[in-house]
Amino acid sequence: MPKVGMQPVRRQQLIDATIESVAEFGLQATTINRISEKAGLSSGIISHYFAGKQGLIEATVRYLLSNLKKVLMEGLTPTTTPEQRLMLIIEANFSRLQQQSETTKTWLSFWSQSMHDYELHRLQIVNSRRLFSNLACSFKQLMSDDDAKLAAQLCAAMIDGLWLRAVLSKSDENEFERCEYLAKNYVNSLIKQYGA
Amino acid sequence: MPKVGMQPVRRQQLIDATIESVAEFGLQATTINRISEKAGLSSGIISHYFAGKQGLIEATVRYLLSNLKKVLMEGLTPTTTPEQRLMLIIEANFSRLQQQSETTKTWLSFWSQSMHDYELHRLQIVNSRRLFSNLACSFKQLMSDDDAKLAAQLCAAMIDGLWLRAVLSKSDENEFERCEYLAKNYVNSLIKQYGA
């Protein structure tokens, strides 16, 4: 100490600890003491690195969003067909459930809070629109523009609905797999219904 | 004072004030001071009538649930067909958006908190299962049992997904009507797909 270059390390530790705390206690009961304990650090360090609790919360949401985006990007290649891309979108959305079960539980907390927090709401809109436009972009290669928009809206709603119900019922991994299967099925039925 | 029989009056006032406060500030920032101010009463009265803040929160959720149930019951007659019943279920779910816009904003807060609160979670499960079984019961009169369960799950997810996306995007009433229309359309397509 000082071991120069600790900032990104500590920031990530705190973000990870935040995710863990929100998953376990909920956003409301997540205090900086709980976060710092999980990170094995002192509470003062949150103010130091993130200017306070709110900064840490926002950074955590941004981290989760960039993770979701990364999962999707990793599966895409130049030869990916529209159908495959749609399936990848679904996998990306449900894979976060399977691979990061703690992350799952935190989304609901953040979105609920986003209704009353300007910055979080802005991030949520980005997220929601990204899902919609990813879906619409792929559907557009399979059907007319208007139909693609409708299909994207319905598909996004189905994804979110299946996700919400699975999360709220505290389902296990089998249920999430089933939801992924159902969502993929629904994509196929949309393609059949509206496809050229 | 004492004007005998004030308990139910005051309880309802506090419940209404809670809904208003949660809609405006979110559950996390809803304090008993905020609630009592909106109700025009003192904060001590919350402890008196509900044994504390937690009791008031739970009573509020129960009130919202019973409201939802009532809206549905009001539309049913002995001659209601299964199709009509399905449409009524959808209207009941989306009508709470149109008629009680403050109520809408509070659901997300409550369900998010339900992940970390035993009693709220129990109530949420009741709510979720009620929607599913209402849908399944009607679908069963139109198709095989297995197909009815699947249709009910998909339909419930679509309803919840459309609702979630509309709420999170802070949509206006036109969007909610559109969601109701889309959900009804989806019910029809499910009947066509799986119906006998």
Place this chain on the structure above:
DNA sequence: TTTTTTATTGAACGTTCAATTAACAAAAAT
């Protein structure tokens, strides 16, 4: 008329919380 009941308030209280900061230590820079 007196006592009890109902209803309500607002202050006091202990606890919790996020933010601040003095202090310290060690590595890096001068």
Place this chain on the structure above:
DNA sequence: ATTTTTGTTAATTGAACGTTCAATAAAAAA
């Protein structure tokens, strides 16, 4: 060798929170 920088902690602070409760008032009951 000295100074600066980086990193971190523990202690402190003041505000906010929910709960408790003594006190009060008026209606109802005896």
